Amino acid sequence: MSKGQVIALSGGVGGAKLALGLSRLGLGDDLLIVTNVGDDFEHLGLNICPDIDSVVYALAGLNDQVKGWGRADEGWRFMAALEELGGENWFNLGDRDLAMHVLRTQALARGESLTQVTRTITRQLGIAANVLPMTDDPVRTMVQTADGPLAFQHYFVRDQCAPVVSGFEFEGIAQARPQADFMAALKNPGLRAVIITPSNPFVSIEPILRLPGVRDALAAAPAPIIAVSPIVAGLAIKGPAAKMMTELGMPSTALAVAEHYEGLIDGFVLDETDADLADDVDSLDMRALLAQTVMLSLEDRDGLADYVIAAVDELAV
């Protein structure tokens, strides 16, 4: 019998690693991976959803584990030809990856929702988990920087996260409706857990939390909420989280992430190397949990997923 639905909130690469581990627990479609769309953008006329694609590629085993992003056995002939033809080439679109963007753009253009498109693709790829965009409405993360506001991918990819960050704005968030299955699961008495994956708290998780009604639904949810720290020993495993924290005037520590999530979560998973922060985390309104959070191998992903689901079930008792 099902033990209930498990919701994982995810951004791209870091979240996708834990999402893969969770997907291997045999939860089937009781696992809802709610994915940030604030990083989505339109480029060369294509609808690109980097976080959804990172999750889908990871769950389908199509991701490049060496490079850490995109697809395995990727080719770059499209990019070479694009450059030759004078097209915008600051965002790398692999030859295989393009198929996803072209199919999605075509489906959205004929009126399908991002949820429908994503479901069609995940089923085609044999993915049992429900990969859900946080909303079918457009939300676009703008990064406020010393150089002025930047669309997220301009900040992240084109400008390589160099500009100093002072804040974020999520355009369209006030009008965006949270994805219906996500909201239904939050309100389902059989909800087992909400897991905040170790994605960037500010640009991957925050847009999901800011959707109208989501914070209230999380506060009322009948299941434990647990977050995994994306910061280990003061460093971000990947991406600009630590740099952003410093620029935003907070220490780049797992403790500061825990404080950021205070009032929302019941448990916070620290890496074992940050064991010295456990007491401070415990003094917040949450339980500190220690685990090996750096996911290099598939075993690491499985191990952290096992740990997190066991911790959640223990918190629920």
Added chain:
Amino acid sequence: MSKGQVIALSGGVGGAKLALGLSRLGLGDDLLIVTNVGDDFEHLGLNICPDIDSVVYALAGLNDQVKGWGRADEGWRFMAALEELGGENWFNLGDRDLAMHVLRTQALARGESLTQVTRTITRQLGIAANVLPMTDDPVRTMVQTADGPLAFQHYFVRDQCAPVVSGFEFEGIAQARPQADFMAALKNPGLRAVIITPSNPFVSIEPILRLPGVRDALAAAPAPIIAVSPIVAGLAIKGPAAKMMTELGMPSTALAVAEHYEGLIDGFVLDETDADLADDVDSLDMRALLAQTVMLSLEDRDGLADYVIAAVDELAV
């Protein structure tokens, strides 16, 4: 000093070969290559213009000379991924070739005309000749077959020209305005020649001739009009022209092509192997001309272009 404008009417591969030869005569932008758009179609949300692309790739030296279509050093990762994702995969889109379709689709979507898009791309690729779509308006060739009407690419690529052809319809032709530079050149007193390349008379050249005003302008044009036979020794060099002729109830001979163009052209270039047809062609209202028309090598393309331009200048005297 310029000897005047030369207009070449072209379809895809066969026309592109002669267009390349003509482009190497040093005519610069006095060479107008007016290209069929009846084969154009929308596929996977992309605007695909096979004849324009064949001409552009040939003139830029990017075409695959072994395969005879598409780009050299092409890759097929996009198609493999498309199949994996369950996308429509009957039309092969190479990884490099995709850059053209994506850029064109984006430019058309933001309101540029096909003429503008094509000009931007040809300039970027260093092509001196003017490659002009026959019209900026949509014209779509429908092939009437024993299996019912088929969109051209469904007939040509998906069904491999297997259905028996009974006729053609050019949807949108009555409303389509011939490209303005093309019409201006036809009316220019300094026009030097109109060359009908050895492309398919029915599906590549006919749509151009059927554009409102084009036949009248050709009849009134102050320069010789010469066609090169696409049929040699009863066979089509490439494509379904000979098969179509048989199915349409005419002999698949160069003479039948000459008859098809009677009243329009002043000279008809037969392959030397068809020398026995020269008297019959001469008895039509046109001059029979003999040349080596099969273009295997670059020298062949140059040789035929040299021959045709000399023949045209002689006809003009």
